[in-house]
Amino acid sequence: MRPRRSSKLRSLGIGAAIAVGASLGVLAPAAAAAPPPNDNFAERTPLGAELPVHLSESNVGATRETGEEINGFAKGRSIWWEWEAPASGWITVSVCGSEMLSVVNVYEGTELAHLTSLTARRGNGDEGPQCWASQTTYTFAATAGHHYVIGADGNGFYVPAPAEEAHIPSGEGTISLSIEATPPPPNDAFATPIRLGEHFQEVGQSPFEEPNEDEYFVEQKPGYNWGATKEAGEPDHAGDPGGASVWYAWTPPRSGEAWISLQGAGGPKLLALYEGSGLAALVPLASSSPGWYSSLRAPVSAGREYRIAVDGSHIEGPGEPFPTPPMGGFNISVQLKAPPLGCACSEPARPPAPQPQLSPFPTIQLGPHRIDATARSATFRFSSPIAGAAFMCKLDGKPYKACASPFKVKGLRPGKHVFRVLATVNGTAGAGPGVIHFTVRPSHRRHHQAG
Numbered sequence: 355m356r357p358r359r360s361s362k363l364r365s366l367g368i369g370a371a372i373a374v375g376a377s378l379g380v381l382a383p384a385a386a387a388a389p390p391p392n393d394n395f396a397e398r399t400p401l402g403a404e405l406p407v408h409l410s411e412s413n414v415g416a417t418r419e420t421g422e423e424i425n426g427f428a429k430g431r432s433i434w435w436e437w438e439a440p441a442s443g444w445i446t447v448s449v450c451g452s453e454m455l456s457v458v459n460v461y462e463g464t465e466l467a468h469l470t471s472l473t474a475r476r477g478n479g480d481e482g483p484q485c486w487a488s489q490t491t492y493t494f495a496a497t498a499g500h501h502y503v504i505g506a507d508g509n510g511f512y513v514p515a516p517a518e519e520a521h522i523p524s525g526e527g528t529i530s531l532s533i534e535a536t537p538p539p540p541n542d543a544f545a546t547p548i549r550l551g552e553h554f555q556e557v558g559q560s561p562f563e564e565p566n567e568d569e570y571f572v573e574q575k576p577g578y579n580w581g582a583t584k585e586a587g588e589p590d591h592a593g594d595p596g597g598a599s600v601w602y603a604w605t606p607p608r609s610g611e612a613w614i615s616l617q618g619a620g621g622p623k624l625l626a627l628y629e630g631s632g633l634a635a636l637v638p639l640a641s642s643s644p645g646w647y648s649s650l651r652a653p654v655s656a657g658r659e660y661r662i663a664v665d666g667s668h669i670e671g672p673g674e675p676f677p678t679p680p681m682g683g684f685n686i687s688v689q690l691k692a693p694p695l696g697c698a699c700s701e702p703a704r705p706p707a708p709q710p711q712l713s714p715f716p717t718i719q720l721g722p723h724r725i726d727a728t729a730r731s732a733t734f735r736f737s738s739p740i741a742g743a744a745f746m747c748k749l750d751g752k753p754y755k756a757c758a759s760p761f762k763v764k765g766l767r768p769g770k771h772v773f774r775v776l777a778t779v780n781g782t783a784g785a786g787p788g789v790i791h792f793t794v795r796p797s798h799r800r801h802h803q804a805g
Contacts, residue, residue: 387415398434407533425457429510429525439496444536453527455509547603591626592641593787596665610692615649621682718788
């Protein structure tokens with residue numbers, strides 16, 4: 355029996371033939387590679403109900419079927435598997451470590467034309483940490499006994515330079531697939547936060563580079579809240595009930611103004627800053643404004659420990675509230691703007707730089723509200739002692755939206771309702787919303803005045 359040559363050696367031989375043919379002015383025809391056995395969806399490889407799964411397979415010679423759409427960057431050299439979840443829980447599917455940049459997707463369904471992509475379900479899962487520059491991992495909530503279809507392909511958007519991996523056609527090579535259980539986040543509990551600041555990097559002074567200009571420090575750290583929970587006695591971060599929070603602890607090395615932000619596609623969006631050594635003793639300081647981008651600014655003091663909570667929102671964006679808070683991967687970024695420590699040069703010392711103007715914590719003051727049961731409407735008044743404060747209002751389970759005092763809502767049904775209003779300054783929300791619980795009752799009295 356003749357020994358089999360590896361796919362890489364075959365590729366090398368093809369590349370050499372092309373190079374020789376090109377030098378002679380004649381392009382030698384490339385030999386067509388046989389498609390892999392799991393090229394077509396109907397011939398997907400069964401993986402059983404095992405965990406973890408680690409395998410490597412070639413997609414050289416694979417094809418794209420009609421109606422197939424793994425990813426917008428897919429090369430069209432897809433291969434398929436089917437896996438059964440042995441238990442319910444969060445699962446991460448990855449093609450990290452593949453021979454080339456690759457993409458992956460997870461589906462439910464038994465027919466190619468009727469597959470349901472789990473990546474399209476809001477709140478069900480999210481892309482995880484990326485490898486290289488490709489969308490290469492996906493974490494989702496698996497249900498015991500359910501069958502999931504996994505499709506992987508090379509990334510056709512990436513084209514290697516002639517001197518880089520010239521023997522491997524873009525999007526073709528060996529794909530490394532792994533399926534693993536995703537452990538709960540280590541910082542799920544308030545008592546076990548991940549500490550920030552250990553790798554704080556100074557990024558220099560302002561662009562003017564004056565000796566007394568403010569200095570800037572920054573640290574970024576990846577995280578996730580897949581499988582996270584909410585503890586008894588834990589506050590509603592940014593005024594949202596949430597339910598999948600993780601915790602960070604940070605002690606600033608210098609006093610100044612902190613800018614804390616989250617970056618991530620479909621993961622958690624709630625961000626809140628506290629002081630205190632226990633859940634029962636937390637003092638809320640600032641939180642992110644409702645919206646698709648989460649950040650807050652706050653003055654901080656050197657040597658004082660702060661706690662940072664990250665959570666998924668039940669009411670994020672338009673539409674109905676999520677049945678469960680969104681979970682996903684994110685990057686948390688902490689930036690610090692600090693006044694200079696002073697000039698250490700031999701020149702005469704300059705006057706000390708003025709203290710930076712720090713963003714105040716916006717607070718909310720509630721005024722009297724008026725309920726009109728006959729007209730099924732309510733009017734709320736509110737203000738903030740902070741100049742330039744803006745406001746965000748919400749009623750019951752609806753999302754926050756920009757508002758102004760007096761704020762009137764109509765079409766109220768008889769029953770109990772909750773009105774919330776947040777004050778914001780420069781995108782940073784106050785420590786918590788002002789909350790008014792009220793009841794609309796069918797009544798012969800037209801007006802009800804509440805102070």
